[in-house]
Amino acid sequence: MSQTVSLPATSSRLALTDVKTPNIQSRGLNFYFGDGELRKQVLFDNNLDVMPGEIVIMTGPSGSGKTTLLTLIGGLRTAKEGSLKVLKQEMVGASAQQLVRLRRQMGFIFQAHNLFESLTAFQNVKMALELFDFSQQEMRTRITETLTRLGLGHRIHYKPDSLSGGQRQRVAIARGLVHKPKLILADEPTAALDEKSGREVVTIFQELAREEGCTILIVTHDNRILDVADRIVNMVDGRIKSNVYVQESAKVCEFLQKCDFLRDLTPRTLVEVADKMFREDFSSGDTIIRQGDPGDKFYLIRKGSVEIEATRNGETKIVAVLGEGDFFGEMALLTDAPRNATVRAKEQTVLYALGKADFLSVIEQSPTFEQELRKSIFERQ
DSSP states (O other): OOEEOOOOTTSOOOOOSOOOOOSEEEEEEEEEESSGGGOEEEEEEEEEEEOTTOEEEEEOOTTSSHHHHHHHHTTSSOOOEEEEEETTEEOTTOOHHHHHHHHTTEEEEOSSOOOOTTSOHHHHHHTTTTTSOOOHHHHHHHHHHHHHHTTOTTSTTOOGGGSOHHHHHHHHHHHHHTTOOSEEEEESTTTTSOHHHHHHHHHHHHHHHHHHOOEEEEEOOOGGGGGGOSEEEEEETTEEEEEEEHHHHHHHHHHHHTSGGGTTSOHHHHHHHHHTOEEEEEOTTOEEEOTTSOOOEEEEEEESOEEEEEEETTEEEEEEEEOTTOEEOHHHHHHOOOOSSEEEESSSEEEEEEEHHHHHHHHHHOHHHHHHHHHHHHHHO
């Protein structure tokens, strides 16, 4: 049977990952500060899924709601309206005890170091482990390895007033990572770090995501670390405006650019087109398009292959086999004629689809698009 991965409009539509249970899932999430006449809404109907092992960077102007959303996910503020599930725990209506248990599975890294001035770097990091059943030897090993990895091996027993701002930030990062949490929430974790130190931090993030399946959500304005993101979420005025799987979007754009009628579109327009596409999964033998049906979607093959079957003059035969990077379904959208062939999945196949309205809007903004599309259709006949 076919499966359409249906995501809310504010969620990313491009993802070649298997369907799993998200570590973060919000639906219709709103948030307000104050009460009565002083009540001010700062988050509006936000939908977001973040999967195990995924690194998501959240960007946007100051005051757009990024940090507020981060603190709701971390249980540091109370989510009251909509749904917010974190590590399978519903946050709306959760008890204080449930939130405490949940926070033990998280690592928090904030721009403010919040270190205890009377404690050494070692002792500050140790506080994150004392809630768990670690032996003293295991604590020492974990703390020493983490601080050393962050370039503080020679400062392990220094107190914060003997450390630079960047070194204090690295202690705070070590405290958030040392217990190998399932979820890391980081607010500007590299802002106070030089390029080398910042790169060391995000490399550790990548290892935790890859090896431990840790989910990492980073709020940042630091363009130096955007390359580590699996996905970039942009917030504006309390709303998630875009939500793009970076590598997958780039791959889809690469395929789109190979289409004759899309070749002259700018990279920005290609990205906009890719972000409007949504994934559909089909098993071997599934019918994707039926001859004679009205056209409603343009399809790009991301993975797998399809057979094109046409009936003409009473004879039905396979007229083409298409594979990864090929496209189909555009003729009916352009001509408003019924589908002229049946398309079936030849094997397990992943498609990205673009709805008719979005397809036609691209035509409207690009005369070259329509000219090349008509040429492509003519050459096929």
